[in-house]
Amino acid sequence: MRKWVCWLMIASVFLLPGCWDQDLLKDARLVYAKGYDRSPDGKVIQTLVIRRVTPGEEPKPLNTVHSAVGSTVRDASESNLLKIDNLRFYKFQVELLGESLAKKDLFSYMDVIYRDPEAPLTAKFAVVDGKASDILQQKKVSEKLIGEYLVKLIESGEEQSTFPQETVQSIRPKMLDPGRDFVLPDIKQKGKEVVIKGAAMFHGHRMTGTLDPDQSILFTLLSGEPGKSARFSKKVNPGKVTNPSNYITVSADGRKVKRKMKVNVRRNGEVEVDLEVNLPVTVMEYAQDRLDEEKQVKRLNKTLSKILTEEADEVIGKMKKARCDGLGVGRQLIAYHPEVWKEKKWSRDYPKVRFHPKVKVEIVGSGILN
Known part of the structure; x- marks a missing residue:
């Protein structure tokens, strides 16, 4: 009886289906950083930083930058998907918001993130004094790829109390809370460098003011x-x-x-x-x-x-x-x-x-x- 059970189990292995929904990492074009700006006519400009590795004996990671325009965030993403095969967003580490966009209804631009089951909830946010695309187009800062540089910059500011630690997940309940607002890192381009400007203050879903670095440190203490x-x-x-x-x-x-x-x-x-x-x-x-x-x-x-x-x-x-x-x-x-x-x-x-x-x-x- 035991032999029949063993043979039945072995035979059943050949009847099991494979991974029909597999998503091979080697075939994916991974987004490591992205930014959003608002065009003069009110449309959304999406800028993506995509990581690729050069083939050869000593492979090196490189960034390519792509942009698209749409009426909504999803519309802009679909335009980028038409240009880039196997585009995936589940590895992005930081999202930049141009100041003109941050002063509008931020929640409407973030809605698509919270509906996407693959969106990384631990990704960082930062507001840019100017355009997010200008920073992402640099590709590298101080020999570091722009995505890694921005993450380290924000984490350094958090460690030094320049602004509180916030992620995609943590700011959503604050945006929906009528009794509490939040602040986000405020960064700017300075020559070929990207530096911390301070903190951006929000009321409800909109950016309403800024604090300089000393003021934002005091805010985190308060x-x-x-x-x-x-x-x-x-x-x-x-x-x-x-x-x-x-x-x-x-x-x-x-x-x-x-x-x-x-x-x-x-x-x-x-x-x-x-x-x-x-x-x-x-x-x-x-x-x-x-x-x-x-x-x-x-x-x-x-x-x-x-x-x-x-x-x-x-x-x-x-x-x-x-x-x-x-x-x-x-x-x-x-x-x-x-x-x-x-x-x-x-x-x-x-x-x-x-x-x-x-x-x-x-x-x-x-x-x-x-």
């Missing part, structure tokens, strides 16, 4: 989403701004930053937010030294706390002007004060919120010098 480190260089001594000895450079470990936010509602319906950030820092550079003196350290702590608190107030002012609730005050109202939230029209009432930011700096290390 939002409670710092990266591995956060670094500042500030003028703490009187004298010429051109004298390096009047400046101090400090670095904070993102894991040790403590942030508290409390949303209060007054009887008249006014919303106030108490926001406190405790920032233990290590001195990276300070030519005047004397950090072994308690009086000197206390003075620097007080000066840095005052400077960063004032700058935090400026950052919040820019966010209010852009109507970007990146700190999630609205989400707190929805959760803990639902009756108050129902009476609010957040686009109108968010700029009226009174914030009381406080950044408390404490020098806890001075490098290897005593």
